[in-house]
Amino acid sequence: MLKKLGWVLIAVTIPVLYITSGQLNSSVADLGKILVNLFHPTFELDAIVERVILLIRIPRALTAMICGAGLAACGCALQGVFANPLIGPQIIGVYSGAAFGGALGILISENSFLTLSFAFLFGLVAMILVFVVARVQGYTSRLTLVLAGIVSSSFFLALVSMVKFIADPDDKLPAITYWLMGSFATASYTKIQLVGPLILIALFALIILGYRIDVLNLGDDHAKSLGLKVERNRWSVLGLVTVICAGVVSVAGVVGWVGLVVPHIARHFSKPNHFSLLITSGCIGAYYMLVIDYLCRGLSSMEIPLGVITALIGAPFFAYLLRRRLGS
Amino acid sequence: MLTVSNLTVQRGKKRLIQNLDFELPQGSCLGVVGPNGVGKSSLLRVLAGLDDSVSGSVVMSGTVAYLPQDVNLKSDLNVLEMVLLGRARYLKWYQQPNSLDRKEAEKWLQVMSLEHLAQSSFMTLSGGQKQLVLIAQALTSECNLLILDEPSSALDLQNQEKLFAILNELQEVKSLTVIFSTHDPNHAFHFCNHLVMLGFSKHYCGSCQQIMTSQLLNEIYNVNFEEFFWNEGNLKYFVHVPTSLPKTQR
């Protein structure tokens, strides 16, 4: 009982700390007043503090948590479907497709919602490409899937280079470069409304499919023997993973390493079946991302790109996890 | 229950079995015997629906579960969760296993005498225990036909006896049909009603009594078999007598 209370306390404290910390001084009391004001205007508040908390920090926190949960669950699901703990969402090509879509959107327009839609669209296209390339006579083996993912990734990464090549170095190119490194700086309620429900519903569906992922993990023949339609279920999982990743990239740019690292952390805290693992990965992912995003915006007056911090923290951490796993 | 007509099985480019015909009624046990490499595993895989045959047909009523020869499965699940996966056929994509499913899984674990390992991690089990867990899983999936590829290879004699006793009982009580392959002809002779004997470019089908003779065994295995009788002629054994005796016996 006490242990559960401890977890709840942590679960509430971390977001509150995040929301009340930053370059602008603000306190938990401020947060409290703002929240109360939302229902019934009672308190007098500094307009700047109110706006920073309501319009910058809270949407950013929500976006970070949703994206973190989504990416972590995706990594977990992929590791189950491919029966390989070294897999992350980069493998199925959706990242590169979405990266290209976003870069293209920035290149050809000023409209950030066009950029978002393009990123999402091309993320899906990349997966469809994988589907078309890897499926032979109605069947996709896991190896073929990985190889097709590499093909799709490389193709879209080449297109990204192409976009960078023709972009105006004075305004478009820096914007594209920064976007490719990932950031929650442009988080807003509108974006959350557009993409949030999609990610959360897909995440929910993935968790429910956890049992079937366990069956898939046994191997194609074994799963078939137990009566599971392997192709259909595997592509359903991949489809949900694509939707989540495309959604994340469209609001935050390319953020790697979360899907790879967090499921490994989750394994220490969760029962080994995928239903539990996915839920745990999602929860840990949300908070992991929150902490990392704080480092991005709060370490200095500079805004450090998300992809940089996730890699700098993720890679060594992963190396450590690998060694522990190999050692035991 | 199972009707095989004019079946031709090949592995790669090589034709292993040509024009196989037999019928298997429900609740019976079929043994597939033959030397290594003759195509037992390939035949079983075709019967299980995992591979396609070159020609001919396999018609069966009901569901089938297949257990391969080697269990090289890596999973973090515990034994109970592993057996619970057998319920996959009966759960829609949005359904999670409920208490009835759990009870079913626990029941089969108990039947296999493994209930004390329910919470242990699957990977910590011995090869033989893993195989028994997977059989429990197959039974949890309420299959009508159970196909086992060389189940004796991983199990010690005690567990073998136990397993076949269980399977025999299930045959009688639940009309479970069993097919298994073995390279020990006695194994098949003692536990099966029907037999498929596979040799290189020849095969024989029929009931055990009919076709299990030392003459046919010699043909199939290309070595010398002799029949021996125990228990006042009630138990027949086929023993491989080598043509050249080992040094110590000369």
Place this chain on the structure above:
Amino acid sequence: MRILLITIFVLWFSSANALEVVDQKDRTIQFDNPVNRVVSIPIPAPSMFMSIEGSADKLVGVHQLTKTAMKGRFLGRLFPEVLQLPSDFVGGGFNFMPNVERVLSLKPDLVFQWGNYGDEIFDPLTNAGLNVAAIKIRNEQDTREWIRIMSTVLGKEDKALKMVNWREQTMQIIKTNSAKVQKKKSVLYFRLFKNNLQVAGKGTYNDFYINLVGGENPAARNKGFYNVTPEQVVVWNPDIVLMNGFEPKLSPKNYIEHPVFSVTDAAVNKTVYSMPLGGYRWDPPNQESPLTWMWLGMLIYPESHKYPLRDEIKRSYKMLYETDASDQDLNEILKMKINASSKGYAKSFK
């Protein structure tokens, strides 16, 4: 004996007439013939070149984005022939990698190329036997170097002198006026605003002229151009905000009507201004920089900095481009329309 004297005379004569210039990589380039055909790979170089030469006659190849910056604006109307020049000798974006064969086919006497973006884009040109002048653009010193190099090549030393004197004199006047400033105001320049926020820190040219006119740059705590969060901008709460001239359709409105920034002092007081665009954008260093300094000084401290800006623009344009700029041209250059609702703009620059 005669032959010897003639030989000495010829040698002396030819060496006296030999054109030599030292570029920004400290390389000495020697020209056997006068420079009549020039290819420019860097984007802002043609603008300076045209201001020194007073015409675009010697340009035979320019970067695609040079043309984009000129189209529909003052310099494009003044020298429309530039818009027809070939650009296919270099990629459209940020790599500045030349297609050497295409460059050779234009038969240039001189090629301008960036000197600080790596040897991979520089050496292929020199290896092909071309005369290449390396230029860099970071600060005021670099601008003076450009003036020196280009005027030497074009034989316009007197023009160069005028341009440099103008810069020096203006700088001195501004410094004197800046010294009178009692209370310093903070000025924040947005190098990028639309997709993410990028500001100019210590050592950038923007930082230089903000300090020159007596202002304070809150972004100076870090060096160079870097990205910031909206929160950081709010904390800095600058008195004056400058919007860059690079991003199309960017105006003070983007800042003033921003949901978070709208409550900051600059938005409330409407002290947000868009950087003008004359012969080139006034943001980075260029031949018109003294106008930028005057413009900024008048915006920040109108009591201390008082200059007849419009007349100055007309006068300097006559000196630089040998042309008369109309009032309409000036309105367009100063972006009067875009800056119309910003505090004091119409009044200061009418």
